Amino acid sequence: MTVLPIRITGDPVLHTVAEPVTDFDEELRTLVADMFATMEAAPGVGLAAPQIGIGTRLFVYDWTDSEGVRTRGVAANPELWISPLPIGVPEEDEEEGCLSIPGERFALKRAERAILRAQDEHGEHYELETSGWLARILQHEFDHLDGILYADRLDAFGTKGVQKAIKRNKWGVDGLSWMPGEDDLDA
Secondary structure (H helix, E strand, C coil): CCCCCEECCCCHHHHCCCECCCCCCHHHHHHHHHHHHHHHHCCCCEEEHHHHCCCECEEEEEEECCCCCEEEEEEEEEEEEECCCCCCCCCHHHEEEECCEEEEEEECCCCCEEEEEEECCCCCEEEEEEEHHHHHHHHHHHHHHCCCCHHHHCCHHHHHHHHHHHHHHCCCCCCCEECCCCCCCCC
16 A cells, blocks of 8 residues: 555646546556555545546545544545535534644534445445544545535635635645655645
8 A cells, every 4th residue: 555645735636626436446446555555644535536646526525523433545536425514604513624734623514424335446336324523524525526625615704714725825826746755734
């Protein structure tokens, strides 16, 4: 398994709709293993292929809830259904971050429930019904496949904060990345 560099906001692959996975072969399984290694080294709870520069509809996730139940998986060519978004201003406990905007966290309203339909790395179809933080993780990673970063969904206060962070860090341009395990960006 190889830890791969993670692209930073501004790279075109992060802002482009990804293409479907067509080959469920050994190359894909190697990519999935590398994505898990990269996510764990970052550390993160999800990682989408565009974040490592690959414009493919693929993400991985690994979440352990407060009761110690671990949910780990691969989502190729996913479909995601979500419950209606809650009304109101995001609360502090709704802060999320993104490995492609490392070290920054902003509050964002997300749907409480989600149903994921996808294929695993072998092409097997599955369905996962989730709620809470796992539903949030799936929404976040699914957005990456449509070229959407969580910063694109922030309210005016969050948008101003993320714009300041991008300017301060000189992000927002093509070709920037960071290496988990080597670069300390407080992801």
